[in-house]
Amino acid sequence: MSGDIFEILHNTRAMRRLKPDPVSDELIRKILDAGIRAPSGGNNQTWRFLVIKDPAIKKAVQVEYKKAYDDVIGPRYASAAPPPGSDEQRYHRQHTAVEYLTDHYHEAPVWIVACLEHGDSEPNRHSGASIYPAVQNMLLAARALGLGSTLTTRHLIREAESEKALGLPPGVHSYAILPIGYPMGNFGPVGRGNLKDFVYEDRWGESADWV
Numbered sequence: 671m672s673g674d675i676f677e678i679l680h681n682t683r684a685m686r687r688l689k690p691d692p693v694s695d696e697l698i699r700k701i702l703d704a705g706i707r708a709p710s711g712g713n714n715q716t717w718r719f720l721v722i723k724d725p726a727i728k729k730a731v732q733v734e735y736k737k738a739y740d741d742v743i744g745p746r747y748a749s750a751a752p753p754p755g756s757d758e759q760r761y762h763r764q765h766t767a768v769e770y771l772t773d774h775y776h777e778a779p780v781w782i783v784a785c786l787e788h789g790d791s792e793p794n795r796h797s798g799a800s801i802y803p804a805v806q807n808m809l810l811a812a813r814a815l816g817l818g819s820t821l822t823t824r825h826l827i828r829e830a831e832s833e834k835a836l837g838l839p840p841g842v843h844s845y846a847i848l849p850i851g852y853p854m855g856n857f858g859p860v861g862r863g864n865l866k867d868f869v870y871e872d873r874w875g876e877s878a879d880w881v
C-alpha cells in the first residue's frame with residue numbers, strides 16, 4: 671500500500687489503537703531503511719535503532735509510561751484547553767486514545783526505540799535534530815505500508831528507569847519509542863490550526879498575504 675507523499679503527510683495521524691497481530695520483519699526492515707535515509711548533522715549517523723519484540727521488556731517500560739501518565743500527563747489532559755485546530759470533542763477523543771495507548775503500549779507487536787550514541791556529550795537541540803528526521807521518516811514509511819504508530823517520548827519523564835528497562839548502555843540515549851502495529855481505525859486526516867497563524871514574512875508577527 672503506498673500513496674502520494676502529500677496524501678500521506680495529510681493523513682499520517684497518531685494511531686494509538688493497534689492490533690496485537692504480528693508485523694513481519696520485512697516490513698520493519700523497510701521502515702528502518704526509510705529511517706536511515708534521513709539527514710543527520712555532518713551525516714554522522716550516530717543513530718541506533720533498538721527493535722523490541724520481547725513482551726517482558728515492553729511491559730517493564732509500559733509500567734514507567736503508565737506512572738508518567740498518572741503523575742503528569744493525565745492531570746495535564748484533564749485541565750488543558752484543546753490545541754489549535756481541535757475542539758472539546760476532538761480533544762476528549764484524543765485524551766481517550768492517549769489513555770488507551772497508555773494501557774496497551776506493550777501490546778504493540780513491535781517497538782522501534784530511536785537512540786543516539788552520545789559518548790560523553792549531553793543531549794541537546796543539535797542532537798535531537800539528528801534523530802527526529804529519521805523518526806518522522808519511519809512514521810511516514812509505516813503509514814505507507816498500512817501500519818500505524820505514534821511518536822512517543824513520555825517514557826523520558828521517567829528516563830532513568832525506562833532506559834534501564836530498555837537495557838541501554840552508558841553513553842546511549844533514547845529519543846522516541848514508536849509502537850508499531852496494524853491499526854484498528856482509519857488513517858487521517860490530521861487536524862491542525864490555520865497555516866496563516868504559524869507563518870510570518872520578513873518581520874516577526876507579520877503575516878504573509880499569500881499564505
Ligand SMILES: Cc1cc2nc3c(=O)[nH]c(=O)nc-3n(C[C@H](O)[C@H](O)[C@H](O)COP(=O)(O)O)c2cc1C
Pocket residue numbers: 682683684685686764768771820821822823824825860861
Ligand atoms: C515530541 C512528541 C512527543 C509525543 N509523545 C507522545 C506520547 O508519549 N504519547 C502519545 O500518545 N503521543 C505522543 N505524541 C503524539 C502527539 O500527541 C500527536 O502527534 C499529536 O496529538 C497530533 O496527533 P495527530 O497527528 O493524530 O493529529 C508525541 C508527539 C511529539 C511530537
